[in-house]
Amino acid sequence: MTPGQSDDRDVDNQIGQQKTGQAANPTHDDGPRLRDEGIRAVPGTEGQASATATARRTGGGGRGKGKGKGGGRRKKGRAEELMVPDATFTTYYGRQVVKATPWEADIPFYLFAGGLAGGSSLLGAGADLTGRPNLRRNARITAVLALSASGLALVHDLGRPERFYNMLRVFKPTSPMSMGTWILTAYAPGAVVAGAAEVARLLDVERFLPTRLRFLTSLLDWAARPGGLEAALFAPAVASYTAVLLTDTSTPAWHEAHRELPFVFVGSAAAASGGLAMATSPLVETGPARLLAVIGATVELVVEHQMEKSMGFTAGALHEGPPGRLMKASKILTAVGGAGALLLGRRHRAYAVASGLALVAGSVCTRFGVFEAGQESARDPKYTVVPQRERLDARRAAEAAGVPSGAAPTSVRPGPSADESQTTDPTVDPTPHPQEN
Amino acid sequence: MSLREAFGRRLDPRRGPDQAFTSVEEGGPAVRAGWGEEPPPRKGFFTDTSICIGCKACEVACKEWNGVPQDGIFELLGSSYDNTGALGASTWRHVEFIEQRKPLGGQTTGVTIGVPETAVSPGVMLPDENAGSFGITAGSFGTIPGPVAGPDHSGIDLFGSLKPEPVQDKPLVDLGMPAFDLPSASPDAGERTEFRWLMASNVCKHCTNAGCLDVCPTGALFRTEFGTVVVQDDVCNGCGYCVAGCPFGVIDRRIGDKHQPKDAIANKNHGIAQKCTLCYDRLGEGLTPACAQACPTQSIQFGDVDELRERANLRLADLQAAGVAGAQLYAEDPDGGVGGAGAFFLLLDEPEVYGFPPDPIVTTADLPRMWKNAGFAALGFVALVTTAFVGGRR
Numbered sequence: 033m034t035p036g037q038s039d040d041r042d043v044d045n046q047i048g049q050q051k052t053g054q055a056a057n058p059t060h061d062d063g064p065r066l067r068d069e070g071i072r073a074v075p076g077t078e079g080q081a082s083a084t085a086t087a088r089r090t091g092g093g094g095r096g097k098g099k100g101k102g103g104g105r106r107k108k109g110r111a112e113e114l115m116v117p118d119a120t121f122t123t124y125y126g127r128q129v130v131k132a133t134p135w136e137a138d139i140p141f142y143l144f145a146g147g148l149a150g151g152s153s154l155l156g157a158g159a160d161l162t163g164r165p166n167l168r169r170n171a172r173i174t175a176v177l178a179l180s181a182s183g184l185a186l187v188h189d190l191g192r193p194e195r196f197y198n199m200l201r202v203f204k205p206t207s208p209m210s211m212g213t214w215i216l217t218a219y220a221p222g223a224v225v226a227g228a229a230e231v232a233r234l235l236d237v238e239r240f241l242p243t244r245l246r247f248l249t250s251l252l253d254w255a256a257r258p259g260g261l262e263a264a265l266f267a268p269a270v271a272s273y274t275a276v277l278l279t280d281t282s283t284p285a286w287h288e289a290h291r292e293l294p295f296v297f298v299g300s301a302a303a304a305s306g307g308l309a310m311a312t313s314p315l316v317e318t319g320p321a322r323l324l325a326v327i328g329a330t331v332e333l334v335v336e337h338q339m340e341k342s343m344g345f346t347a348g349a350l351h352e353g354p355p356g357r358l359m360k361a362s363k364i365l366t367a368v369g370g371a372g373a374l375l376l377g378r379r380h381r382a383y384a385v386a387s388g389l390a391l392v393a394g395s396v397c398t399r400f401g402v403f404e405a406g407q408e409s410a411r412d413p414k415y416t417v418v419p420q421r422e423r424l425d426a427r428r429a430a431e432a433a434g435v436p437s438g439a440a441p442t443s444v445r446p447g448p449s450a451d452e453s454q455t456t457d458p459t460v461d462p463t464p465h466p467q468e469n
Numbered sequence: 470m471s472l473r474e475a476f477g478r479r480l481d482p483r484r485g486p487d488q489a490f491t492s493v494e495e496g497g498p499a500v501r502a503g504w505g506e507e508p509p510p511r512k513g514f515f516t517d518t519s520i521c522i523g524c525k526a527c528e529v530a531c532k533e534w535n536g537v538p539q540d541g542i543f544e545l546l547g548s549s550y551d552n553t554g555a556l557g558a559s560t561w562r563h564v565e566f567i568e569q570r571k572p573l574g575g576q577t578t579g580v581t582i583g584v585p586e587t588a589v590s591p592g593v594m595l596p597d598e599n600a601g602s603f604g605i606t607a608g609s610f611g612t613i614p615g616p617v618a619g620p621d622h623s624g625i626d627l628f629g630s631l632k633p634e635p636v637q638d639k640p641l642v643d644l645g646m647p648a649f650d651l652p653s654a655s656p657d658a659g660e661r662t663e664f665r666w667l668m669a670s671n672v673c674k675h676c677t678n679a680g681c682l683d684v685c686p687t688g689a690l691f692r693t694e695f696g697t698v699v700v701q702d703d704v705c706n707g708c709g710y711c712v713a714g715c716p717f718g719v720i721d722r723r724i725g726d727k728h729q730p731k732d733a734i735a736n737k738n739h740g741i742a743q744k745c746t747l748c749y750d751r752l753g754e755g756l757t758p759a760c761a762q763a764c765p766t767q768s769i770q771f772g773d774v775d776e777l778r779e780r781a782n783l784r785l786a787d788l789q790a791a792g793v794a795g796a797q798l799y800a801e802d803p804d805g806g807v808g809g810a811g812a813f814f815l816l817l818d819e820p821e822v823y824g825f826p827p828d829p830i831v832t833t834a835d836l837p838r839m840w841k842n843a844g845f846a847a848l849g850f851v852a853l854v855t856t857a858f859v860g861g862r863r
Contacts, residue, residue: 327857
């Protein structure tokens with residue numbers, strides 16, 4: 033059948049028109065193509081656009097959610113334009129380069145709950161050793177509740193939850209998730225024993241037990257202190273390893289934060305656990321919790337600020353869109369909660385409860401903000417392409433400048449030496465890199 | 470890689486004991502993975518995109534052989550002939566189509582037939598000003614001989630007898646289909662412009678330093694005796710960590726179809742991370758992977774990685790001699806950020822044009838530093854709590 037013999041000429045015409053409108057026709061003028069660009073970056077040279085232009089076009093998220101930008105964020109966008117004036121980059125139809133994790137809200141919730149559990153176990157152990165029974169009881173119960181919620185969230189997040197135990201068959205230092213599994217496994221028994229002892233005492237379980245079994249509660253009572261101390265031994269790792277869990281990925285906004293994120297997370301954990309203890313325990317016993325919360329909030333705010341500076345271009349993910357709002361909320365809540373705890377926390381229980389809960393909410397916002405910023409940075413190709421392109425161009429320039437191959441590393445080598453070679457050898461990477469801490 | 474080079478690398482002080490945190494090793498990745506001192510030669514792909522014709526036979530062959538479910542139902546993405554989109558859990562080969570206002574190497578630009586010649590407009594970006602013949606308005610093909618620009622066949626109509634007689638009363642409608650004529654042969658075609666079509670078949674790189682393999686917490690991802698990286702779908706619990714671990718965005722967790730029965734093909738390995746296996750089952754039988762077997766132009770070449778590297782370098786030298794600006798090898802360098810991929814590419818433009826990361830570095834390269842920082846942070850937490858109890862007595 034010849035093309036002209038088709039019964040349905042309308043269809044033919046439509047297809048023909050569609051074709052000429054497509055970029056497939058090299059002789060066609062730029063009208064429809066420009067419209068295409070409004071939707072997504074076009075590959076090749078024509079797809080080159082300034083990073084900020086694409087950010088505007090795609091709403092910073094590469095998903096076209098550009099509506100509803102607030103004035104505050106516009107200001108941030110302008111600041112970024114100044115920072116990165118001429119960053120052009122190319123993409124394949126505006127598609128993301130690296131993939132975002134399939135993790136959902138379970139994981140940021142776990143980041144918060146894990147930090148809360150770790151901090152509470154430390155507080156519980158301290159209260160136990162310094163004779164603060166209410167603080168000890170509440171901290172231990174908080175820890176065991178947060179731990180249980182963490183475990184459920186972690187298993188629920190798996191693609192095949194019924195196979196979670198496969199993580200318990202491997203010990204693998206290169207996998208932060210494997211190490212985290214073992215850290216939690218080591219932490220859990222002590223926390224559960226200490227928490228169970230408090231719950232048993234609270235509910236007066238002894239009354240309901242037959243006489244023959246009452247020794248169980250005394251056994252639990254006896255085991256509470258060693259259990260609590262054992263949990264406190266692993267609790268700091270529970271609070272800090274989650275940062276490695278995020279940063280050991282190719283997700284730009286997480287990986288680039290690998291120098292400071294553990295400290296941010298520990299500060300956040302201290303603020304949350306101290307804050308919740310302030311809210312749940314009487315004023316006379318919460319002196320340490322208040323101090324912990326205040327220092328933790330300060331550490332979180334200061335190091336987070338430092339982190340945004342050292343992340344460079346990638347820090348944009350922490351300012352834009354919903355993650356930007358979360359991070360802003362986290363800063364406000366943490367600052368208000370910390371100041372409240374410092375100035376008013378001792379005066380009245382109501383102030384203590386309010387500032388404590390603000391700190392908890394701030395910690396939640398930090399975790400969700402950092403998590404979502406990472407996901408957005410993976411979905412937006414600019415965060416992958418622009419920094420890597422800069423690194424590559426710098427290296428090529430150094431090679432062209434006559435760095436003899438063989439005598440000096442001509443490329444960034446894998447392995448831990450990579451960072452050193454980047455930051456200490458100006459011939460390899462002349463771009464300004466954040467200082468190592 | 471010669472023995473001497475391997476030895477030199479082993480003695481390289483920059484590769485310290487911390488290298489235990491990555492999967493770098495000297496005798497090929499399989500040795501480190503415990504496959505004995507003399508595993509089979511490392512296998513891989515060399516994808517020469519300069520001769521890819523975008524037929525997608527590799528995509529189809531991969532799906533057929535590996536029983537991979539469909540990855541979308543007749544979706545039109547509006548990205549040239551690419552309606553697959555990206556690599557993923559159910560896309561292990563992905564053919565990319567890039568349309569560019571750039572001339573092919575060795576081709577003189579500004580050629581028109583039946584229309585007055587025009588000079589290259591100053592606004593048009595050329596890949597390399599020094600590449601040779603650009604800007605020359607003399608109208609002839611192939612001033613530089615090379616594999617891309619063949620002899621001028623424009624005067625010969627090989628398929629003229631096969632063409633249907635045009636029906637005079639109905640005007641022909643341009644369907645945009647490929648034709649045997651030169652693009653500007655018809656009188657109403659207008660000016661000839663710089664244009665080229667890049668096609669590339671993307672695949673898992675089977676890195677020497679594989680991020681996915683390093684971060685897998687279950688051991689489901691493993692290094693085969695051929696130096697490739699494969700998921701054991703009966704071990705993976707779908708934690709999704711490898712998805713973020715991969716610097717190329719290759720691996721993904723498969724999402725099944727709830728509306729179909731559990732044993733339907735769409736629900737095969739639901740919730741489990743999936744990617745190219747380099748046809749591990751076929752390798753074991755001495756067969757070529759399905760995609761390379763199906764490739765009609767040998768754009769996808771399969772073989773021992775050492776040999777493929779030599780071939781790739783020869784081909785690159787050929788193209789560069791022919792004036793193909795922008796031709797470059799990608800992910801091939803053993804000193805690169807992923808330690809040299811098992812599957813590497815010859816590209817005709819910068820990597821990001823193809824959606825590749827320009828300079829990927831495996832994330833676990835920074836892992837020792839991360840653990841160190843996390844350790845300091847944990848100690849700091851203890852100090853913090855101690856301070857709180859000492860100072861917070863009031």
